[in-house]
Amino acid sequence: MAVAPESRPLPVPRVADRPIERTGDEAQSARPRMGGSGQILVWALLLILVLAFLYPFVWLISASLKPQGETFTSSLLPQPLIWQHYVEIWSAAPALRWFFNSALVGILASVAVVFSSALVAFGFVYQRFPGRDALFGLVIATLMLPQAVVMVPKFLIWHSIQVGGTNLAATQVPLWAGNLFASPIYIFLLRQFFLGLPRDLFEAAKVDGANPLRIWWSIVLPLSKPALVAVGIFEFKSSWTDLMAPLIYLQNRNLFTLPLGLKAFVDEFGKGGIQRWDLVMTASVLFTIPMLIIFFLAQKHFIRGIATTGMK
Amino acid sequence: MLSPWIFGFLIFTLGPMIVSLALSFTRYDVINPPEFIGLKNWALLFSDPLLLKSLQNTFFFAALHVPFAIAIALALALLLDQISRGAGFFRTVFYLPSITPAVATGILWLWLLNPQVGIVNQFLHLLHIPGPGWTTDPNWIKPGIVLMSLWGLGNTVVIYFAALRQVPNELYEAARVDGAKPWAQFFRITVPMISGTLFYTLVINTIFALQYFTEVYTMFFRGQESGVSEDALFYVIYLFRQSFEYFHMGYASAMAWLLFAIIVVVTLVQVGFSRKFVYYEGAS
Numbered sequence: 001m002a003v004a005p006e007s008r009p010l011p012v013p014r015v016a017d018r019p020i021e022r023t024g025d026e027a028q029s030a031r032p033r034m035g036g037s038g039q040i041l042v043w044a045l046l047l048i049l050v051l052a053f054l055y056p057f058v059w060l061i062s063a064s065l066k067p068q069g070e071t072f073t074s075s076l077l078p079q080p081l082i083w084q085h086y087v088e089i090w091s092a093a094p095a096l097r098w099f100f101n102s103a104l105v106g107i108l109a110s111v112a113v114v115f116s117s118a119l120v121a122f123g124f125v126y127q128r129f130p131g132r133d134a135l136f137g138l139v140i141a142t143l144m145l146p147q148a149v150v151m152v153p154k155f156l157i158w159h160s161i162q163v164g165g166t167n168l169a170a171t172q173v174p175l176w177a178g179n180l181f182a183s184p185i186y187i188f189l190l191r192q193f194f195l196g197l198p199r200d201l202f203e204a205a206k207v208d209g210a211n212p213l214r215i216w217w218s219i220v221l222p223l224s225k226p227a228l229v230a231v232g233i234f235e236f237k238s239s240w241t242d243l244m245a246p247l248i249y250l251q252n253r254n255l256f257t258l259p260l261g262l263k264a265f266v267d268e269f270g271k272g273g274i275q276r277w278d279l280v281m282t283a284s285v286l287f288t289i290p291m292l293i294i295f296f297l298a299q300k301h302f303i304r305g306i307a308t309t310g311m312k
Numbered sequence: 313m314l315s316p317w318i319f320g321f322l323i324f325t326l327g328p329m330i331v332s333l334a335l336s337f338t339r340y341d342v343i344n345p346p347e348f349i350g351l352k353n354w355a356l357l358f359s360d361p362l363l364l365k366s367l368q369n370t371f372f373f374a375a376l377h378v379p380f381a382i383a384i385a386l387a388l389a390l391l392l393d394q395i396s397r398g399a400g401f402f403r404t405v406f407y408l409p410s411i412t413p414a415v416a417t418g419i420l421w422l423w424l425l426n427p428q429v430g431i432v433n434q435f436l437h438l439l440h441i442p443g444p445g446w447t448t449d450p451n452w453i454k455p456g457i458v459l460m461s462l463w464g465l466g467n468t469v470v471i472y473f474a475a476l477r478q479v480p481n482e483l484y485e486a487a488r489v490d491g492a493k494p495w496a497q498f499f500r501i502t503v504p505m506i507s508g509t510l511f512y513t514l515v516i517n518t519i520f521a522l523q524y525f526t527e528v529y530t531m532f533f534r535g536q537e538s539g540v541s542e543d544a545l546f547y548v549i550y551l552f553r554q555s556f557e558y559f560h561m562g563y564a565s566a567m568a569w570l571l572f573a574i575i576v577v578v579t580l581v582q583v584g585f586s587r588k589f590v591y592y593e594g595a596s
Contacts, residue, residue, distance in 0.1 A: 033394050042394045049388065050405050056463065057408070059431065060420050072429040116316045123313030139317065142325055146523055146575060148551050148568040152335065152561050153328030159342070181320020212313060241413040243526045248556050259415045259526075266419055267534050277423075284416040291411045299404065302411075306467055307474035 064282040071277045085282040092269070092279055095286070097254060098261035102240055105175045105257055109239040110232040112179035113186055118228060120182040121190035122216045126202060136191070139184045147244075154178070155248055174249050175242075175257070179235070186231045189308060193227035194220060230305040233298050240291060258287050336566035341559040353566035363567070365542055366550040369454060373546065374521035376458045381465045381517055382510065388465075389472035390502075403473060407466035418530030421460040422447060432459065447531070450543040457528055457544065461521075468513050475509040476502070504591040511586040518582065519575055523548050547571060 034042060063071050064085055066078040089095055124136050159169040168174065197220065205215045221228065246260035256264065265283055269276040295302060336353055338346035357363060388406060392399045409417070424430050425446035433443025446456030483501050492500065503510070525548045532541040533549060551571065555564035 033396065039395070042391055046391055046395070046402050049391075050402065053405050053409065053463070053466075055431065056420055056424055057412075059424070060416075063423075072423065072426070074429070074434065116320075119313055120317040123317075127313060135314070138321075142321070144519065144575060144579060145325065145329070146519075146568065146571050148523070148548060149332050149565075149572050150325060150328035151568070152555050152565055153331035154324060155556075156331070156342070157323070157328070178320070178324050180316065181324060182317040187317065216313070237411060241415070241526075243415055243529065244552070247552070259413060262413075262415045262419070263530055266415075266530065270419070280419060284419050288412050288416050291413060292408070295408070295411050302407070303403070303470055306470045 060281055060288075061285055064278065064285045066278065068276065068278045071281060085278050086286075089279055089282050089286065092276075093261065093265050093283070094254065094256075095261065095283065098256050098258045099286075101172065101255060102258040105172050106236045106239040109176035109179050110235040112176055113183050113235045114228050114232045116180055116182040117186035117231060118190050118221065118224070119216060121187045122194055122212075122220050124187070124191050125194040126212055126215070139187050142184050143188075151244075151248070158249070169249060170251060172250070172255055172257075175245050176239070183235075186235070189231060189305065190224070190227055192308060193224055197223055226301060226304070229298065230301040233294060233301055234305055236294065237291060262287055332565045332568060335562050336569055338562045340561040342561060343559075346562065349562070353563045356563060357566055357570055362542070362545065362550060366545045366547045369543065369545055370522060370524070370547040372454050373457060373461075373524060374518060376455070377461050377521045377524075378514065378517050380458065380462055381468055382513060384462060385465045385468035385513075386472055386510075388469045389476055392469070392473050393476045399473070403466075403470060406469045409463045410466040412464075414526035415530045417460065417464070418527040421456075421463070421527070422531045425456045425460070432456075453532075453541065453543045457524075457531075460527060461524065468517065471509060471513055472506065475506040479505040507586075507590045508592055511582070511590045514586075515579055515582055518578055522571070522575060522578070525549060525552070 033039070058076060062076045062078055065081050065083070066073065067080070067082050068085075070078075124132065124139075154174070155169060158174040159167060161168040201219055201223075202215050205219055210218070241259060242257075243259040243263060246257045247263075250256055250260055253264070262283055266280050268274075270280045335346060337348060337350060339349050339352075340346035392402055395402075412420075425432055427433055427443060427445040427448060430443075430446070432446060436443040444452040444455075446452050446459075479502060483505070484497060487497050487501055524546055528544050528546055529549050529552070532544040533553075547567075548571070551564055551567045554560045554567060
């Protein structure tokens with residue numbers, strides 16, 4: 001079994017014990033800081049770092065706008081600007097289809113994991129029974145288990161299920177259905193959040209005759225929207241970017257998600273293929289943009305979630 | 313209410329763990345029934361040169377990635393903590409690579425690291441340093457991968473920044489009254505106060521580094537082609553190939569348990585180490 005250090009829970013940062021709102025954005029007016037020339041140095045360093053971190057994105061976009069054959073010229077300003085890769089890409093590969101598949105799998109994975117993890121997390125907060133904390137320790141301990149250990153048996157499980165003549169291991173179902181059973185990291189995150197809700201609310205509802213499921217649905221969930229959104233976008237991100245599971249399960253090109261599609265695309269059009277790196281770069285840009293949009297729409301939730309759980 | 317997790321734990325974690333352990337004593341290719349072969353897979357773990365190579369590659373990567381990621385992320389977070397406005401913007405920029413899909417990151421860095429046209433070598437050229445073959449020279453493939461992995465350290469910056477902002481100002485003020493120099497403040501106040509967070513990221517980043525897969529697989533591997541880039545063969549890539557490309561499910565299961573054992577041992581060593589160095593507020 002995964003190691004569960006008996007006397008102490010798995011080490012989690014102290015920030016996790018505090019309200020989820022703490023992300024470092026609170027005012028810190030009395031902070032001792034370098035003054036004068038120190039500030040200039042700090043700003044100069046930060047600006048250089050920004051250039052270094054952003055350069056790869058700029059290069060990628062620029063490469064996607066250069067004429068075929070000039071993808072790797074060093075200039076960052078394409079002369080002339082070529083938009084046609086963004087038209088050609090849709091016929092060079094079933095990109096729209098992969099896009100749709102990824103969105104569908106991502107949404108199913110997020111919705112499934114949000115509700116199941118919220119239910120389990122509330123169970124750990126609301127219900128009192130002997131061995132509860134030990135069981136929660138077990139939840140945390142499973143975080144250490146490498147997916148590689150369960151990867152093969154999971155495949156065999158899906159492989160053994162036939163639905164209407166179709167083997168489930170050859171469908172997209174394994175990419176999200178496991179999420180119906182909650183996920184340890186999100187149970188942890190949501191439990192932290194639920195612990196911050198006033199317990200009196202639950203007790204009052206209980207006195208009014210509400211059963212635990214009703215309390216969960218009508219009181220806990222509406223009060224926890226920020227945390228639920230955070231879990232949803234984290235799972236969407238991990239589903240959107242996951243290559244391993246699609247590699248294991250999907251053989252049919254029409255079922256590919258974007259990571260697998262892009263991998264197939266780069267193998268076909270890039271390395272060893274017909275050297276259309278211009279299209280590969282265009283596909284990479286299109287693949288990255290949805291994540292950037294989601295990030296900018298939900299930035300606060302991302303930052304809070306990471307500061308609380310250290311999510312990758 | 314706990315039933316979804318309990319059910320999932322039994323079906324998708326505990327059950328598979330038992331099956332995986334059992335499979336590690338068999339030869340199994342999914343098509344034919346498993347055949348019991350005793351400890352052969354386990355013995356092979358210690359004589360398979362490719363496995364040894366992949367372990368070396370992975371340890372090399374982790375040994376470089378983890379300390380650099382922690383040190384650089386801490387430096388960036390300290391810089392952010394020094395400015396009174398705009399920190400949110402810089403944090404966003406540092407975090408952007410972390411949300412870039414790993415396959416796209418792999419493709420992108422294959423070209424940034426390209427010995428001829430890549431920016432990394434162009435930059436070195438400006439400094440009159442001859443750039444190495446980051447994607448071709450066996451000695452430089454892994455350092456190149458480390459460089460790529462460090463682009464994605466924004467997560468850790470976000471965590472450190474949040475932790476730094478929770479260090480009470482009074483501690484610094486008291487230290488200044490006592491005449492403590494900035495370095496002394498850093499080592500006597502900042503580091504102890506965020507040591508819990510430092511330790512946590514050490515554990516998380518190590519586990520992450522030992523399982524690094526997607527970017528490297530995208531860059532250097534293609535389907536069942538063999539003989540490519542032994543120097544980029546990371547442990548999980550080799551494990552994936554053994555299981556789902558060669559269908560050596562029994563051997564792959566033994567490999568997975570070896571990885572689990574390594575992660576547990578490394579983590580326990582880190583926990584032991586942390587007892588000496590980590591300060592928990594309010595803990596005895």
